[in-house]
Amino acid sequence: MAVSSQTQPDLVDDLEESFRSCYSALINQDHVNVVDQDEIKAGVGQAVQRFLDSARELEVFFLQKRVVLSAQKPEQLVKEDLADMRSELVRKDALIQKHTNKLSIWQIILKDLQGSPRKFRQVSAQDGSLQHLEQQTANLANHLQRR
Secondary structure: OOOOOOOOHHHHHHHHHHHHHHHHHHHHHHOOOOOOHHHHHHHHHHHHHHHHHHHHHHHHHHHHHHHHHHHHHHHHHHHHHHHHHHHHHHHHHHHHHHHHHHHHHHHHHHHHHHHHHOOOOOOOOOOOOOHHHHHHHHHHHHHHHHH
């Protein structure tokens, strides 16, 4: 099933047209006077289905072009994969750095808490209020601000 380059603009125009009809079906003022909700649902459903079909056709067109390109220039596919892998490595390195920074901060806090006198009281089982949590959170926040 070969698709000519002439159909690409038609596919884009068809997608745009189907989107407009989908959008207009949702905001159409004719629905105000229509009592039959099933008729409205059917009209909107048809418009949405037409939009989805147009999107699929356009996707198939681009996938076919990608297959042709990969057959003609296989090195281009390798270059794209390599670029994707590099960007993924950069993203993951940044995430690792972020977590390493957080870990070092928490290690410093833990070390300070272990070395300093106990400013935070132990939570007892009979203390059912949230007041102790609020107090400990405030103490921890004060401790962090001093750093």
